[in-house]
Amino acid sequence: MSAMPAGRRNAFLLGGALAVGLGGVLVLTQCTGTSDVRDEADPELVAAAQSYRTYCGLCHGDEGEGYAADDANALRNQQFLASVDDAFLRAAIVRGHPGTSMAAYGERYGGPLTDAEVNALIRLLRSWQTVPNAEMPAPGPGVALRAIPTWEAQCASCHGDRGQGATALSLNNPVFLETATPAQIRYAIAKGRDGTPMPAFEGTIADERIDDLVALIQSWSRVTDDPGDAPEAMVPVIPEQLVLNPDGRAPRFSPLREGRYVPTAEVAQAVEDGRRIVFLDARAPSDYVRYHLPGAIISPYYDVQTIIERLPRDGTWIVAYCGCPHAASGRVMDALREAGFANTAVLDEGVIHWKDEGHPVVTGVNPGTLADAE
Ligand code: HEC
Numbered sequence: 001m002s003a004m005p006a007g008r009r010n011a012f013l014l015g016g017a018l019a020v021g022l023g024g025v026l027v028l029t030q031c032t033g034t035s036d037v038r039d040e041a042d043p044e045l046v047a048a049a050q051s052y053r054t055y056c057g058l059c060h061g062d063e064g065e066g067y068a069a070d071d072a073n074a075l076r077n078q079q080f081l082a083s084v085d086d087a088f089l090r091a092a093i094v095r096g097h098p099g100t101s102m103a104a105y106g107e108r109y110g111g112p113l114t115d116a117e118v119n120a121l122i123r124l125l126r127s128w129q130t131v132p133n134a135e136m137p138a139p140g141p142g143v144a145l146r147a148i149p150t151w152e153a154q155c156a157s158c159h160g161d162r163g164q165g166a167t168a169l170s171l172n173n174p175v176f177l178e179t180a181t182p183a184q185i186r187y188a189i190a191k192g193r194d195g196t197p198m199p200a201f202e203g204t205i206a207d208e209r210i211d212d213l214v215a216l217i218q219s220w221s222r223v224t225d226d227p228g229d230a231p232e233a234m235v236p237v238i239p240e241q242l243v244l245n246p247d248g249r250a251p252r253f254s255p256l257r258e259g260r261y262v263p264t265a266e267v268a269q270a271v272e273d274g275r276r277i278v279f280l281d282a283r284a285p286s287d288y289v290r291y292h293l294p295g296a297i298i299s300p301y302y303d304v305q306t307i308i309e310r311l312p313r314d315g316t317w318i319v320a321y322c323g324c325p326h327a328a329s330g331r332v333m334d335a336l337r338e339a340g341f342a343n344t345a346v347l348d349e350g351v352i353h354w355k356d357e358g359h360p361v362v363t364g365v366n367p368g369t370l371a372d373a374e
């Protein structure tokens with residue numbers, strides 16, 4: 001499918017440099033989300049800045065500074081921009097990083113963005129690049145097994161023992177591994193990412209050991225599932241009845257942590273006991289279709305109003321959740337509270353933890369009930 005391991009390297013040489021000249025054209029007015037343009041207006045970039053704020057800023061920061069939500073890297077980081085090509089960015093945005101809170105935003109994968117909108121976003125990211133694309137030597141032949149002690153001592157605390165991500169992003173992600181070149185991975189390890197927790201290991205770890213680390217990371221490569229040509233099978237269904245267990249009693253939650261967060265254990269108990277509740281899945285539809293809580297209604301963080309108009313105003317508990325683990329759900333809950341809903345909460349540990357703990361989830365486009373859960 002979209003993997004082009006060899007040919008796409010050519011695109012590297014010019015893509016970034018061309019876009020650099022466009023930086024500085026945009027002046028964004030704070031907070032309102034509207035964009036204002038000085039000098040030469042570039043409507044595509046203005047629209048991209050708007051869509052960045054709608055879809056991406058929540059986690060990657062409104063200015064691309066990163067870490068507005070856990071593990072969401074700094075998209076404005078110069079070593080990042082100088083070392084990735086457009087195909088790499090496109091794959092991450094269109095297909096997401098399955099198993100992490102980075103959803104698939106491409107229409108074909110059930111996300112909200114057209115190809116043209118994704119291309120415009122890539123242009124926007126490129127407009128942030130102020131340095132030329134990096135010279136990236138290919139690694140020498142490395143031996144994956146030899147890297148394990150170094151990995152465990154120097155990398156696992158942030159990236160997880162198998163590269164699944166911990167305090168930093170994942171490195172075993174199938175989409176990342178399919179699209180990152182060995183030279184790009186080596187460059188990241190050698191040079192680090194200024195202004196983020198990722199250190200430069202050049203000089204601390206011998207060159208040959210860095211080659212081994214690249215081989216180890218690449219050895220995690222797996223094949224991803226492709227939705228094929230049926231994107232309509234990716235559109236979540238919103239039923240008439242939004243309430244799970246409409247005839248059930250209200251759940252009994254302890255006082256919310258910080259007035260916002262309800263623990264997974266209490267929510268799982270409410271599901272098991274058949275309590276009356278509304279679950280709002282605040283992620284992109286592509287994530288919803290992969291799996292969601294039983295009975296959950298799709299309500300992406302960038303489009304809350306649609307569902308607000310249909311929610312019951314009778315004090316039914318409404319619990320929003322996401323994967324990140326609070327940013328998207330927090331935004332949805334804030335909108336509900338602003339609209340006057342009384343009993344609202346955010347699932348504290350998020351849906352990835354919920355699933356990892358073995359609590360029931362439903363896959364596919366229908367909300368389903370506990371009976372449909374796996
Ligand atoms: C809900 C939070 C969230 C939102 C919203 C989000 N991202 Fe991400 N994004 C992440 C996380 C977390 C990662 C790292 C995933 C991993 O661990 O592999 C990531 C990874 C990426 C990567 C790959 C970075 C790399 O070095 O591999 C790109 C590119 C990216 N996001 C761009 C975007 C764009 C553009 C948008 C808006 C269309 C967006 N993201 C919206 C959380 C988010």
Ligand code: HEC
Binds near residue numbers: 075080168188189213
């Ligand atoms: C203190 C935490 C920390 C440690 C230790 C660490 N990293 Fe990282 N690493 C990060 C963070 C955070 C990022 C993403 C930075 C950004 O661009 O926002 C990152 C990014 C990367 C990337 C680029 C991934 C991408 O998607 O672009 C690679 C490759 C990488 N690290 C490999 C390693 C290896 C190998 C080691 C051990 C030798 C290591 N890291 C140690 C925190 C860490």
